[in-house]
Amino acid sequence: MKNSIKTLLAGGLATLLAGTAIANQPGLSGQIQALKQGVLDLNRDLSMLERELLYPSSESAVFVSVDVGTPIRLVDVNMALNGKNIGYHFYTEQEFTALTSGGLHRIFHGNLASGRHTLDVTITGYDPQGKDYQKTTSHTFTKGPGRKMLELRVVDDLTTMQHRFEFHEWDE
Amino acid sequence: MTGAVAHSDLRPDGAKKYRRLFRATPLIAAICSCVLAVSAHGSFLVIGDDLPSEPMSLDLESSRYLAFGEVIHAFYSDRQFDALTQLLINQKNELFNEDTEYAELILGELYVNFGLPEQAEAIFNRLLKKDILAQLRAETWLHKAALHYRRGQLDEAASILGSRRTEGLPSDKNAQRHLMLANIRISQAEFGDALSSLHAIPAGTREGAYATYNMGVAMIRANHIDDGILMLGGVLNLPPGDDEMNALKDRAALAIGLTELKRSRYEPAREALVRVRADGPFSNEALLALGLSNFERREFRRALPVWLELVRRNPSHHSVQEALLLAPRAYEELGAMPQSLAGYQFAAQTLREELLQIEMAIRSIDQADWLDRLKSQDRQQGGHRDPMSASANYKADSGPETAYLYRLFASHDFAEQFRQYMELDRILDMLKRWQGSLPALQQTYRDQVASLEAALPAARNNLVELRRQQRAVGEGVAALMVTIPARLDMRQPQHLADFEQLQRWDLIMALEAHLTALPNTAAYQGQRERLRRVRGFQLFDIASNAPQTRLQQQRDVALANGDIEIVDIRLAATERLIRDASLHVRSNLGSRLGERAGKIDEMIKETERLMANLGQTLKNDALRVLAQSRIQLGEQLGEAHLSIARLQDASVSEKIERGRE
Numbered sequence: 001m002k003n004s005i006k007t008l009l010a011g012g013l014a015t016l017l018a019g020t021a022i023a024n025q026p027g028l029s030g031q032i033q034a035l036k037q038g039v040l041d042l043n044r045d046l047s048m049l050e051r052e053l054l055y056p057s058s059e060s061a062v063f064v065s066v067d068v069g070t071p072i073r074l075v076d077v078n079m080a081l082n083g084k085n086i087g088y089h090f091y092t093e094q095e096f097t098a099l100t101s102g103g104l105h106r107i108f109h110g111n112l113a114s115g116r117h118t119l120d121v122t123i124t125g126y127d128p129q130g131k132d133y134q135k136t137t138s139h140t141f142t143k144g145p146g147r148k149m150l151e152l153r154v155v156d157d158l159t160t161m162q163h164r165f166e167f168h169e170w171d172e
Numbered sequence: 173m174t175g176a177v178a179h180s181d182l183r184p185d186g187a188k189k190y191r192r193l194f195r196a197t198p199l200i201a202a203i204c205s206c207v208l209a210v211s212a213h214g215s216f217l218v219i220g221d222d223l224p225s226e227p228m229s230l231d232l233e234s235s236r237y238l239a240f241g242e243v244i245h246a247f248y249s250d251r252q253f254d255a256l257t258q259l260l261i262n263q264k265n266e267l268f269n270e271d272t273e274y275a276e277l278i279l280g281e282l283y284v285n286f287g288l289p290e291q292a293e294a295i296f297n298r299l300l301k302k303d304i305l306a307q308l309r310a311e312t313w314l315h316k317a318a319l320h321y322r323r324g325q326l327d328e329a330a331s332i333l334g335s336r337r338t339e340g341l342p343s344d345k346n347a348q349r350h351l352m353l354a355n356i357r358i359s360q361a362e363f364g365d366a367l368s369s370l371h372a373i374p375a376g377t378r379e380g381a382y383a384t385y386n387m388g389v390a391m392i393r394a395n396h397i398d399d400g401i402l403m404l405g406g407v408l409n410l411p412p413g414d415d416e417m418n419a420l421k422d423r424a425a426l427a428i429g430l431t432e433l434k435r436s437r438y439e440p441a442r443e444a445l446v447r448v449r450a451d452g453p454f455s456n457e458a459l460l461a462l463g464l465s466n467f468e469r470r471e472f473r474r475a476l477p478v479w480l481e482l483v484r485r486n487p488s489h490h491s492v493q494e495a496l497l498l499a500p501r502a503y504e505e506l507g508a509m510p511q512s513l514a515g516y517q518f519a520a521q522t523l524r525e526e527l528l529q530i531e532m533a534i535r536s537i538d539q540a541d542w543l544d545r546l547k548s549q550d551r552q553q554g555g556h557r558d559p560m561s562a563s564a565n566y567k568a569d570s571g572p573e574t575a576y577l578y579r580l581f582a583s584h585d586f587a588e589q590f591r592q593y594m595e596l597d598r599i600l601d602m603l604k605r606w607q608g609s610l611p612a613l614q615q616t617y618r619d620q621v622a623s624l625e626a627a628l629p630a631a632r633n634n635l636v637e638l639r640r641q642q643r644a645v646g647e648g649v650a651a652l653m654v655t656i657p658a659r660l661d662m663r664q665p666q667h668l669a670d671f672e673q674l675q676r677w678d679l680i681m682a683l684e685a686h687l688t689a690l691p692n693t694a695a696y697q698g699q700r701e702r703l704r705r706v707r708g709f710q711l712f713d714i715a716s717n718a719p720q721t722r723l724q725q726q727r728d729v730a731l732a733n734g735d736i737e738i739v740d741i742r743l744a745a746t747e748r749l750i751r752d753a754s755l756h757v758r759s760n761l762g763s764r765l766g767e768r769a770g771k772i773d774e775m776i777k778e779t780e781r782l783m784a785n786l787g788q789t790l791k792n793d794a795l796r797v798l799a800q801s802r803i804q805l806g807e808q809l810g811e812a813h814l815s816i817a818r819l820q821d822a823s824v825s826e827k828i829e830r831g832r833e
Contacts (some may be wrong), residue, residue, distance in 0.1 A: 103245025
C-alpha cells in the first residue's frame with residue numbers, strides 16, 4: 001500500500017510538472033506550410049479577379065472610423081445614399097476595439113453614378129455613463145469620373161460626451 | 173493606427189497640429205513610429221483628424237492610408253486571414269512594398285500566426301537590413317527571437333534576447349522578451365540568469381506569474397526544492413484574479429502540496445493543499461493529496477471524509493478512481509470491515525461501469541465522424557469562418573470520450589495540432605466556397621460581355637452626340653456669362669424683365685404694333701393713349717425690380733454653368749465606363765477565372781489528404797490516452813476484486829474460528 005501511494009504521488013507530481021511529448025511530424029508540417037502558401041496565393045488571385053469582375057475602375061467606398069482610444073462606445077451605423085439604404089453595421093465589442101485601434105471599416109463598396117449625392121448617416125452610441133443616444137447627419141458630395149473614397153470619422157465631442165461626425169473625401 | 177498622407181504644401185513643423193491620438197498598442201506604436209520615420213525621410217505627415225474636409229486627391233499615400241486602415245480593422249477583428257490577403261493584394265497592386273515598413277512588420281507577424289515562419293523570417297531579415305527606427309528594429313529582433321524559440325533554437329534566441337538588440341522595447345513587449353529569456357534559461361537549468369530575467373518582468377502581471385510558476389517547477393525538477401517551493405509560494409500569494417490566474421494559483425498550491433507530500437512534510441503539504449479552490453479545475457487532485465497527507469500520518473479518520481467527498485464526484489476523473497480504492501482502504505485501517513467491503517464492492521461496480529464507458533469512447537473515436545463532431549462547435553459559429561480566427565473551445569457536446577480527453581485537449585501540443593486541423597478545415601471550407609462561386613463568376617463575366625457588346629455601340633454614339641450638345645450648351649452659358657452687362661440699361665427693358673414682366677411686355681409690344689397699323693381715328697387714338705400709359709406702368713415695374721432681376725439672372729447663369737460642369741463630369745465618367753467596358757470585353761478574365769478552377773480542385777484534394785493524416789494523428793493520440801486509461805482501470809478493478817476476496821476470506825476465516833470456539 002505504501003509503495004502504491006508513493007507511486008501515485010510521483011505520478012501526480014510528474015503529470016503536474018511535465019508537459020506532453022511533442023508529436024514530431026516534420027514531413028506533415030512542411031506539407032501543411034506548402035499548402036498554406038498555395039492557398040494564400042490562390043485566395044489573393046481569386047479575390048483580385050472577383051474585384052476586377054464586379055467593380056469598375058471608378059469604384060466607390062465609404063469607410064467608418066473613430067477616435068483612437070475613444071471612451072464613447074459606437075453601437076451601430078446606418079447609411080442611406082439619396083434616400084436609399086446602402087449599409088448598416090452593428091459593431092461587436094471586438095470590431096469596436098478594432099476601430100479604436102485605428103482600423104477603418106469599409107461599410108460600403110460599390111459603383112456609384114457620377115454627379116451629386118447626399119449621404120445620410122445615423123449612429124447609435126453609448127456615452128461613458130452607459131446612456132444611449134442617436135445622432136443623424138447629412139453630407140453632400142460629388143462623384144467624379146474616377147474612384148471616390150469617403151471616410152466618416154466619428155469623433156469625440158468631449159464637452160457633451162457624445163459623438164460628432166467628420167467627413168473626408170478623396171477623388172482619383 | 174492611421175496612415176500617413178503626404179502633402180507637399182505642408183511644412184514639417186505643421187505636423188504637430190495634425191497629430192491624432194494613438195492608442196498605445198504595441199503594433200500601432202510600431203506602425204506609428206514607422207510612419208513617423210517616413211516623415212523624417214522627407215515626406216510630410218498628416219494623420220487622422222488633420223485631414224481637410226474638402227475633397228483630396230486619392231494619391232499613393234492616401235490609398236495606403238485607407239488600405240492599411242482596413243488591414244488594421246481586419247487584424248483586430250479576429251479576421252487575420254482577411255488582413256493577410258488584403259496585404260498581399262495591396263502588395264501585388266504595388267500599394268505596399270519593401271519600403272512600407274509598417275505593412276511589412278504586420279505582414280511578418282501574420283505569417284508567423286499563420287504558421288509560415290520562413291516567409292516571416294525573410295521579412296524580418298529584410299527589415300533589419302534597413303535604416304529603421306530603434307523601437308521598430310527592437311520589435312523586429314523580438315519577432316526573430318520568437319521564431320528561433322518556436323523552432324527550439326534556444327541559444328540563438330537567447331543571444332538576441334540577452335543583447336542590446338532588443339533594448340528600447342515598449343513595456344509589454346519588454347515583459348515578453350524577459351519571459352521568453354527566463355523560459356530559455358529555465359530549460360537550460362540556469363536558474364540564476366532566469367531569476368534576473370524574471371525580476372525584469374513587472375510584478376503582478378500574467379507574464380510574471382507564469383514565468384515564476386515555470387521557474388518554481390523547473391527548480392523542483394532540478395532538485396532545488398526549497399527554492400522552487402519559494403517561487404511557487406510567490407504565485408500562490410498573488411491576489412485573486414480572473415479564472416486563468418486563479419487556476420494558476422491552484423496549480424501552484426497543488427505543486428507545493430505534492431512536493432511536500434513526496435518528502436513526507438505533511439503539515440506544509442496540507443497547508444498548501446487546502447488553498448486549492450474546492451470548485452477549481454485542480455480540486456480533485458487536491459482532495460486526493462489531502463487525504464494522502466492524512467493517511468500517511470496514519471490519521472485515517474481525517475483522510476476518510478476527504479476521500480468520501482471525492483468518490484461522490486465524476487468517476488471518469490483519475491483522482492476519483494483512486495479515491496474509490498483509498499476510501500475502503502481507510503475503513504479497513506479503522507477496522508470497519510463491513511464498510512470497507514461495501515466500499516470495495518462499490519469501487520468494483522463503478523470501475524466496471526467506467527471500463528464500459530472507455531470501451532464506448534474508443535468505439536466512438538474509431539467512428540468516421542468523430543472529428544466531424546469535434547468540428548461541430550466551430551461550425552455552429554456560422555458565417556464565413558476566417559481560417560486564422562480563434563476556434564471554438566473543445567466541448568465535444570456528444571460522445572463518452574469527453575471526460576477522458578479533457579486532459580489531452582488541455583495539453584499544448586495536442587491543442588496545437590487540433591488548432592491546425594481546424595485551420596485546415598476552414599481553409600477547406602473557403603476553397604469549397606470558391607469552387608461553388610467560380611461558375612457563378614464565370615457566368616457573370618459571360619453575361620457582362622454579352623450585354624456590354626450589345627450596349628456599347630449605341631452608348632458610344634450617344635456619348636458623342638451628348639458631348640456635342642454639352643459643348644454647345646456650355647459655350648452658350650459661357651457666352652451668356654460674359655455678355656450679361658453689369659449696367660442696368662432700360663433702353664432694352666426686355667433684358668431686365670423677369671418672366672412674368674417679359675410676358676406682359678411682349679403683349680404690350682404686340683398690341684402697340686397692332687394699333688400702329690390701324691387708321692388714325694379718335695377711337696384708336698384713345699386706345700393708343702391707354703396703351704401708352706400701360707406701357708409706362710410696365711416700364712416702371714421692370715425698372716423698379718431691375719437690380720434684383722439682374723442679380724437673379726446672374727445667379728441662374730452661374731447655376732446653369734454649375735450644371736454644365738456636372739454634365740461634363742458625368743460625361744467624363746461615362747467615357748471612362750465605356751473605356752473600362754471595352755477593355756473588359758476584350759480582357760481574358762474568363763480564361764483567367766477558368767484557370768483557377770483546376771487549381772482549386774487540386775488544393776481541395778491536398779487539404780483533404782492533409783486533414784486525413786492530421787486527423788489520424790489526433791485519433792491515435794486520443795486512442796493512446798484511452799488505452800492507457802483502460803489499462804489503469806483494469807488494474808484498479810483487479811485490485812478492488814482482490815481486496816473484496818481478501819476481506820471475504822478474512823470474514824469466512826473469522827466465522828470458522830468462531831464456530832470452532
